[in-house]
Amino acid sequence: MSVKLPAELRDLIESGPLAHLTTLNADGSPQASVIWIGLDGDDVVSGHLGRYQKVRNVERDPRVVLSFEAPRRPGVVMAEHAVLYATASVEPSDATWDLLNGLHKVYVDPAGEFPAPRKPGFVLRYRVDRIGGMGPWAAA
Numbered sequence: 001m002s003v004k005l006p007a008e009l010r011d012l013i014e015s016g017p018l019a020h021l022t023t024l025n026a027d028g029s030p031q032a033s034v035i036w037i038g039l040d041g042d043d044v045v046s047g048h049l050g051r052y053q054k055v056r057n058v059e060r061d062p063r064v065v066l067s068f069e070a071p072r073r074p075g076v077v078m079a080e081h082a083v084l085y086a087t088a089s090v091e092p093s094d095a096t097w098d099l100l101n102g103l104h105k106v107y108v109d110p111a112g113e114f115p116a117p118r119k120p121g122f123v124l125r126y127r128v129d130r131i132g133g134m135g136p137w138a139a140a
Contacts, residue, residue, distance in 0.1 A: 063087065
């Protein structure tokens, strides 16, 4: 059962933090990737134009963790951060470039275009099962 994302967490995700996606390799070892993330309802989403290791790992084992920091505040010893324990799914999609183009506007340049050819890819959809970390969302 997925959890509803608190407003503070939604705001943080929409601000464009780089997220660390941890998936599991076939041998059980962790595989980490830094990715762009966005929202689709209460699901977190990311776009991938290739069937990279993270995509293949999710196809085999949907258990993932996403972690990312909130902006640092001077004088605060431990930065607020979110850790999302989620169940991911892989969706082949003709709209992957559009998702990446929208995220490019958040992460890189509000007036720019994603600098890759338009082509089908994969959307990873993360249904959040549990929220951890440190911040107003951690109590959720």
